[in-house]
Amino acid sequence: MDPLLLEWAGLILRWLHVIAAMAWIGTSFYFIALDASLRARPGLPPGVAGEAWQVHGGGFYRMMKYTVAPAELPERLTWFKWEAYTTWLSGFFLMIAYYYWNAELLLVDPAVRELSPVAAVIASLALLVAGYLLYEALCRSPLARSDAALAVAGSLLTVLAAWLFSQIFSGRAAIFHLGALLGTIMAANVGHVIIPNQRKAVAALIDGREPDPALGREAKQRSLHNNYLTLPVVFFMIAGHYPLVFATGRVWLVAALVLVIGFSVRHFFNARHRGEASPWWSWVVASLAVAALAWMTLPRAMAGADGEGRGATLAAQAREIVESRCVMCHAAEPVWEGIPLPPKGVRFDDPRLLRLEAWRIALQSAWTDAMPPANVTGMTAEERALLARWAASGSDR
Numbered sequence: 379m380d381p382l383l384l385e386w387a388g389l390i391l392r393w394l395h396v397i398a399a400m401a402w403i404g405t406s407f408y409f410i411a412l413d414a415s416l417r418a419r420p421g422l423p424p425g426v427a428g429e430a431w432q433v434h435g436g437g438f439y440r441m442m443k444y445t446v447a448p449a450e451l452p453e454r455l456t457w458f459k460w461e462a463y464t465t466w467l468s469g470f471f472l473m474i475a476y477y478y479w480n481a482e483l484l485l486v487d488p489a490v491r492e493l494s495p496v497a498a499v500i501a502s503l504a505l506l507v508a509g510y511l512l513y514e515a516l517c518r519s520p521l522a523r524s525d526a527a528l529a530v531a532g533s534l535l536t537v538l539a540a541w542l543f544s545q546i547f548s549g550r551a552a553i554f555h556l557g558a559l560l561g562t563i564m565a566a567n568v569g570h571v572i573i574p575n576q577r578k579a580v581a582a583l584i585d586g587r588e589p590d591p592a593l594g595r596e597a598k599q600r601s602l603h604n605n606y607l608t609l610p611v612v613f614f615m616i617a618g619h620y621p622l623v624f625a626t627g628r629v630w631l632v633a634a635l636v637l638v639i640g641f642s643v644r645h646f647f648n649a650r651h652r653g654e655a656s657p658w659w660s661w662v663v664a665s666l667a668v669a670a671l672a673w674m675t676l677p678r679a680m681a682g683a684d685g686e687g688r689g690a691t692l693a694a695q696a697r698e699i700v701e702s703r704c705v706m707c708h709a710a711e712p713v714w715e716g717i718p719l720p721p722k723g724v725r726f727d728d729p730r731l732l733r734l735e736a737w738r739i740a741l742q743s744a745w746t747d748a749m750p751p752a753n754v755t756g757m758t759a760e761e762r763a764l765l766a767r768w769a770a771s772g773s774d775r
């Protein structure tokens with residue numbers, strides 16, 4: 379496919395994906411908070427379990443939740459599912475247009491595993507399906523009788539998946555796959571459990587039967603998972619832009635810490651919306667985990683970083699490295715096949731501007747090994763150390 383067409387497809391799909399995800403998470407947060415704020419009071423219509431008043435957009439809303447069917451069902455009943463499906467579908471096609479089409483650069487890292495692009499794409503699809511099936515198996519196992527036991531097992535599965543992804547893909551693709559797996563689980567929870575169970579319950583209510591309570595229990599458990607996964611999944615999706623996260627540390631440890639951060643922050647808001655005493659301790663836990671994450675991903679001390687060379691010599695050596703390892707892609711007219719324009723508009727072909735870019739160069743290729751992608755131009759550890767020293771020196775004279 380024409381690379382420019384691919385670039386446009388990527389932009390439009392990403393736009394759609396972000397908007398759909400905002401709508402999905404927005405409705406999800408809204409209904410969690412609404413559900414928690416419903417209060418019972420005498421005098422509510424029959425079948426209504428609770429009521430909440432809200433003010434928005436110049437008017438008052440009186441929300442009531444029927445837990446059995448109202449005497450008359452309205453003609454129009456709004457279901458909330460397309461937010462989830464659109465998010466997943468746009469994400470799936472974005473994954474193809476971005477990671478699968480550029481598999482050689484973005485999915486594979488020969489330093490991790492020598493894989494052909496086709497093998498990497500097959501591994502990616504197979505692992506996403508396997509991860510989802512394992513989660514389903516956990517939810518249908520006796521473990522699921524306890525929300526807490528299932529949460530622990532599910533978290534361990536996520537951390538294990540992170541480790542496995544990091545043994546197969548580039549660091550960046552590994553952290554992305556974690557987001558893709560959790561996103562798939564969340565969308566499947568909506569499509570395979572929550573909505574079908576709700577349909578069965580509505581059908582039963584319309585027939586005047588008592589819906590099977592197991593249906594509601596199951597849907598509620600999956601909703602709870604989606605509720606707690608929203609913060610981690612978004613982190614994993616944006617982490618691909620932050621090499622300090624994916625290209626320095628251990629992806630499984632990043633995953634574990636992000637789950638702790640996401641779960642504790644969600645827990646805080648869930649408790650608060652239910653009107654319980656605010657569990658302020660969850661911010662302490664989240665802050666400690668953020669500090670641990672930042673500490674863990676600090677650039678490692680580099681061998682050779684205190685080597686010879688100062689000022690102008692150092693600058694000349696740095697320029698030479700960038701010219702031989704980066705400029706084939708990062709120039710006004712890249713010579714690397716399949717890269718028609720400088721990626722992300724980043725150019726290093728004007729040596730006078732190099733000093734201005736020092737920080738970005740070090741971030742991508744000295745403090746982390748995010749660039750060159752898959753180390754296609756064979757950068758050495760000594761070269762990375764030299765770039766780190768040059769960036770830190772702050773002067774070319």
Ligand code: HEC
Pocket residue numbers: 483619700703704705706707708714717721722724738739740742743749750751754755757
């Ligand atoms: C094979 C081509 C190639 C080579 C060689 C290469 N890059 Fe890149 N670079 C890319 C691509 C592709 C992207 C865009 C990745 C993306 O889509 O997020 C990129 C993105 C970047 C970015 C922007 C990152 C962001 O998220 O804003 C920087 C900075 C960068 N590269 C620096 C470097 C440095 C420094 C080198 C040399 C050490 C280098 N690159 C070598 C292909 C290359």
